[in-house]
Amino acid sequence: MTELEKTQIEENPLKKDPDWEHALHIFENVITHKSEKSQVKAILKLARFSNHIPRHAFSRIIPILVENLRKPSQESNSNPSIHEATAYCLKRIAFQGNEVLLEIIGQSDVISSLLRLLPNSSGRFRQILVKCLWASVSHCTANRGIFVRGGGLEVVIRMLALGEESTLRKYLLEILSALALLREVRRVLISVGGVRFLVESALFGNIESRARAAQAIGLLGVTRRARGMLVELGVIPVLVELLRDGDDKTKIVAGNALGVVSCHVGYIRPVAQAGAIDLYAQLLEGADPMGREIAEDAFCVLAIAEENVVDIIDHLVRILAEGDDDARSAAADVLWDLSGYEHAVCALRNAGAIPLMVELLTEGSSDVVEKVSGAIAQLSYDAENRELLSDEGAIPILITMLQNESEEIRDNAAEALINFSEDPLLHDMVATVLDNPLFQEMQSRMDQLHASNEHMARSLRQMSMEALTWNPNLD
Secondary structure (H helix, E strand, O other), X not given: OHHHHHOOOOOOOOOOOOOHHHHHHHHHHHHHHOOHHHHHHHHHHHHHOHHHOOHHHHHXXXXXXXXXXXXXXXXXOOXXXXXXXXXXXXXXXXXXXXXXXXXXXXXXXXXXXXXXXXHHOOHHHHHHHHHHHHHHHHOOHHHHHHHHHOOHHHHHHHHHHOOOOHHHHHHHHHHHHHHOOOHHHHHHHHHHOOHHHHHHHOOOOOHHHHHHHHHHHHHHOOOHHHHHXXXXXXXXXXXXXXXXXXXXXXXXXXXXXXXXXXXXXXXXXXXXXXXXXXXXXXXXXXXXXXXXHHHHHHHHHHOOOHHHHHHHHHHHHHHHHHOOHHHHHHHHHHHHHHOXXXXXXXXXXXXXXXXXXXXXXXXOOHHHHHXXXXXXXXXXXXXXXXXXXXHOOHHHHHHHHXXXXXXXXXXXXXXXXXXXXXXXXXXXXXHHHOOOHHHHHHHHHHHHHHHHHHHHHHHHHHHHHXXXXXXXXXX
């Protein structure tokens, strides 16, 4: 566009620090009554001054420019043409990134006019059109629906499928990532085979666009069909790269999308093998609460595969020992969940988690103590764990915790102590709390829960027997 910027005009309706009302009147006169060559020069001058024009003036300027896009070019030998000069001016306006201006562009039929010219464009003119459309949808949410309703999605997919040259391809991918945040666009991508371009858009372009693509991938991945399609298209290493190299916001978005993809037993191992466990550990230690929550959920899913458990627990134990209170609380929360996984309990013991958790009962923050006491309550259902907890001095600490201000902590402590009381080898160590009202209340609740579970199991068995007796398919 250097040639356009250097173009000089013979008529100068816009000058430095002009009377804008008078200047706009002259500009309108040139566009309405002068030759195409004079119009082109005036438009290019307007483009160069676009950063200095008061915003209220654009409500008059942009509709004039739209009319130029609609009318046929009169002087076919003009260089640039009236269409090219007009699109260039609109691109300069759109590139300001001002949402008010972008909304005026969207409401003034600019987008559909540009899309109409795009299929038959080439060279410099094609670049101007694509860049103007890119600016119009990348920075203005309202314009995305207008773009799609104008047939823009089909145009972008067609251009990507035909292998548009690399400079423009980046802009097309970034347009696609913005559009893909719309539900109707994601449906179309699945139906026309455009998901591969969404995966590609998460790999190339500016980081904001790649984060948008990752967000759209996460939204797509909630359905089994789309999740399988994404994995086949190689989305796992793409998201892992974003989780590793993106900025803080992008890491959270990519981590969430990767967690959605991993919610299928067939994809847990590939996600872990791509290096996700170490990266989720970093997210768990990060400052963002949402990032920690995403990492917690991801670890609980990844730990379903037994071969991932040791690595995950090693990270959690390290964070319990070295992390700040927020990270420790998140790590303890995951350990609470993993203590209910039969194949994880041995790894928990071997990693030295139990001594650390007992230590944190007296040294951690209230939130850490709540999560750790919950994990200890869960672990106390196993005889070997109870022995280790007792050896580490957990019982007298748990007895003291029955007086804690937090109801959750008191309940966790009571639940663990009930399990100790039912162990013949450890019963005497909790004899002093057997008459404690909280202990007795928790014991009553647990008895009712066990009875309810047994009743439900019997009902399910009875339903199964009844189904066998009347099922006509068995006659």
